[in-house]
Amino acid sequence: MMGPVLAACLLIILSTAWISQANGATCKKDGGVCTCNDQTKNVDCSSKGLTAIPSNIPVDTDNLKLDYNKLSSLPRTAFHSLSSLTYLSLDYNKLQTLPAGIFKELKNLETLWVTDNKLQALPIGVFDHLVNLDKLYLNRNQLKSLPPRVFDKLTKITYLDLEGNKLQSLPNGVFHNLPLLKELHLSYNQLRSVPQGVFDSLSSLNMLYLTNNPWDCTCNDILYMAKWLKKKQDEGLGGVDTAGCEEGGKAVLEITEEEAAEDCVYPNTTTAIPTTIITTLASSNDDDIPELPVPQENFQKFLGYQEPDHLPTQPQCLMSISGYLGLMMFFVLISAAILYVIHFLKKA
Template structure:
C-alpha cells in the first residue's frame, strides 16, 4: 500500500495496466460509425451503388445499405409502392424503377428520400399521381414519367418539386380535353424544363389523335374557363328553386280540382236526365 512499503494489491496493478487500452477502445467505438446493413442477397452492391435489376422482385428489399447513393430496381415485377416503401436512405441521389408494373404509389411511399435528385418511373402502368407523393422530394431535379398511362397530370405535381429542372412526359396517352388544361398551362410557363415538349401529343379524343399539345392556344380552352357566379345569380338560384316547387304544387292542385269538379258535374247531369220512353221513338 502507498506509504507503508507494502506492494499494492494485485487488482490495482491490473487496473493500471488496462486503463489506457480501455480508454482507447472507448474512443474508437465513439468515432467509428456502425457498419451499414449488408447488401441484400438478391442485389449487387459496390461503392454506394445497389443494383437490384432483373431479379423478379415484387417489392422493394427492406434491408438496404444506408450509404447507398444509387438504387437500381428496374426490370422487376413491382406493382405497388406502399407507405414508407423504402427504409431511410439519407444519401440516396438516384432511384430507378423503370420497366416494372407500377400501378399505384402511396402518398407516403417516398418518405426518407429527401436527398433524392433523380427519379425514373418510366415504362410503368401509372395512371394517377398525387402531388403529396412528391412533397418529401425537396431536392429532386429530374423526374421521368415517360411511357406510362397518364391521361392527365394534376396541377399540383410539378409545383410540389421546387428544385425540378427536367421532367419527361413523352409516351403517355394524353386526353386533350379540359382535364389537360393544368398541364398545358404549366408547360407554357416552364418550357425549359420539358426537353421533349414539342413531341407531346394527344391520344384522345380520336379527332385530336397525334395533335401536339403545345399547339393549342388560349381559344382552345375557352369553354373550360369557370366563370364565378355573382351574388345576384346565387340569389336567383335560391329563389327559383322554392318558387318552382310551390308553383308545381299549385298547378297540380288546380288541375286536380278542375278534374274533380268536372267529374262531379257530369255525374249529376246523368242522374237528373229524364230517360226516354218507348213511345218517344
C-alpha cells in the first residue's frame, strides 16, 4: 500500500517546488534579476538593463523600483496584480507614454516617480485610480500639453512636479481639485501665461516654482497671474518672485495693467494630444480600451517583452528558458508519477 502513498507525496512535493520556483523567479535568490526583501516587501529591479518588467513580481510587494533601465513601453496590465504597492519608481527609462488603465489597481499607491523619461503625452484619465497618491513626479520629460482634468482624482496629493517639460499652456481648471497640494513645480517649461483662476483652488499651497518660463508681460493674459502672485507674496507663499518676464527681466508680480495692455492670442495647446493616443486610449472604461496591434513576428511579444527595438537582455532570456524547461520537467515528472500509480493499481 506504500506505492500510491509515495506517488502522492511525490506529486505534492513537485507541485510545491514548481509553485515556489514560479513565484520567486523574479528574485536573485531564485535565479532572477531583482533584489527582494521578504520582510519589507521591497523589490529592487533598478539598473538591470531591463527592456520589460520581470514576470512574477510578488503580489504583496509594497515598494517596487524599476528605475535606470531601458523600458520604452509598458503593457496596460503591467501592475494590475500589485494592488499592495505604495511606492513605484519608473525613473530614467525611455517611456514615451503611459497606457490608459495602467494604474487601475493601484489604489494604495502613495508615491509615483516617472522622471527623466521621454513622455510626450498622457492619456485622458491615466491617474484617475490613484486616489491615495501623495507625491507625483513627472519632471524632465517632453510633455507639451496636459489632458483636461488629468489631476482631478488626486485629491490627497501634496507634491506635484512638472518641471523641465515643454508645456506651452495649462488646461483650464487643471489644479482646481487639489485642496491639499503644498508644493507645485512648473519651472523650465514654455509657459507664457496661465488660464484665469488656475491657482485659485490651491488653498494649501506654500511653495510654487515658476522660474525659467518665457512669461509674456506685454499681454493682458498675464494680469491674473501678476495680481495673484502679488497677493500670495503678501500672504507668505514661497517662490512667487521666481516668475520673471521674458523681456526686461522684471518680476511678473510687478507688472501693471498699463504694461500689459495688449490682447494676445496664443495657439491652443491645452488639448493638443496626438490623435493616435486619443482614439486608442481616451475611453472612460478601461476594459473597453483596444489593444494596440503588434506584428506577428514580434519575438519580444512572444516571450512577454514589450520593447520592439531590442531583444531581451541575457538574464531575461535565461529566466524565460529556465522557466520553460522547468515547466516541461514538471509535466514529465507528473506524468511518470501518474503512470506509476496506474501500474501499481493494475498489479494490485
